[in-house]
Structures are given as structure tokens and as C-alpha cells.
Amino acid sequence: MNNEDPLRVEYPAGLIRSGVRGRYANRYREGTNIVLVEPDLHKIFPDSESVNRALRRFAEEHQMSAN
Secondary structure, three states, rough: OOOOOOOOOOOOOHHHHHHOOOOOHHHHHHHHOOOOOHHHHHHOOOOOHHHHHHHHHHHOOOOOOOO
């Protein structure tokens, strides 16, 4: 059995102890819808709001429905 502390020195013990177990468990169970935006597009669409706005405009112009 290895008794060495596996905690890296760059991780302060106080930071580890301040964590909340299961903090994001409910969000994880709900699922996510993640899309990766290429770096060149990230300059134009830096956040979810800008991406969703552009997609809604595209859908309206092409008479698409989310339903």
C-alpha cells in the first residue's frame, strides 16, 4: 500500500476542502447540450446568447421550427 499523498503541491489543501460534494450532480443528471465553436467563429459568437440569436434568425429566415 502506498502512503504517499497523491495531492499535487500546486493544489492548496484549503481549496480541496472548500469543495462541495455533488454540487453539479443535478445539473449533470438533467443533461447538457454542448456544441464546440471553432476559434475563428468564437470571435463572432463569443457566448451562448450570440449563438442562439444567430440560430434563431437563421431558422426564421428558412422557415424552420424548433417544435
